[in-house]
Amino acid sequence: MDDPVQDQVLSEAATEPPPAPSTLNRRGFLKLSSVSSAAAVLAACASPPAVKPTATATAAATAAATAAATAIPPAPTAAPAAAAPRSASDLLPYPRLKLAAISDLSNGVFNASYPDVNSQVMVLKLGTKTVGGVGPDEDIVAYSGICTHMGCPTSYDPKTKIFACPCHYSHFDASTDAVLINGPATQHLPRITLEVEGQDIYAVGMQGLLYGRPNNLSLTEL
Secondary structure, X not given: OOOHHXXXXXXXXXXXXXXXXXXXXXXXXXXXXXXXHHHHHHHHHHOOOOOOHHHHHHHHHHHHHHHHHHOOOOOOOOOOXXXXXXXXXXXXXXXXXXXXXXXXXOOOEEEEEOOOOOOEEEEEEOOOOOOOOEOOOOOEEEEEOEOOOOOOEXXXXXXXXXXXXXXXXXXXXXXXXXXXXXXXXXXXOOEEEEEEEOOEEEEEEEEOOOOOOOOOOHHHHO
């Protein structure tokens, strides 16, 4: 025999609508929350971090500074070369001055002055060809007669071809460019540059510095 109450309960259960699909139990809700959190973390890791404006400006300034440091600097402009000190002969060239005639050298020596009247020189005819000699036999030379030690006038012996200083006994060899032989002097006698025209001997310059002068041309000492 059927129970009327049981049949009513079963009938109500059969007619009760099923739970909505969106309705989740507690376990399902927790599972869904875990999956959503994991997806959010993955999305955050995949996207690049936002660059702060200040960091961007700093990076740009650093790149500009690096480019400026590595840029090739412009080639420096060459400074104008300083003018070389001018010597006396640059300002006032040596005078061309007749010292003697070849006939004046019959005894081997002739006294003259060059480049001015205050500078004694000796014109020599050595009798043998020598380096720098002028004239038909290329044996005529001229030297300052002032010793390079203390400025004493020297004497010349045509036989030995030696200049001798009577003050401190320096000796110079005229046959070898008036180089010092002995004595306290340290420089040979200045040599006169000569030219010959016909029978006339001209002085046109000087090699070496006359004793007691900052230059050989006295007009530049003013």
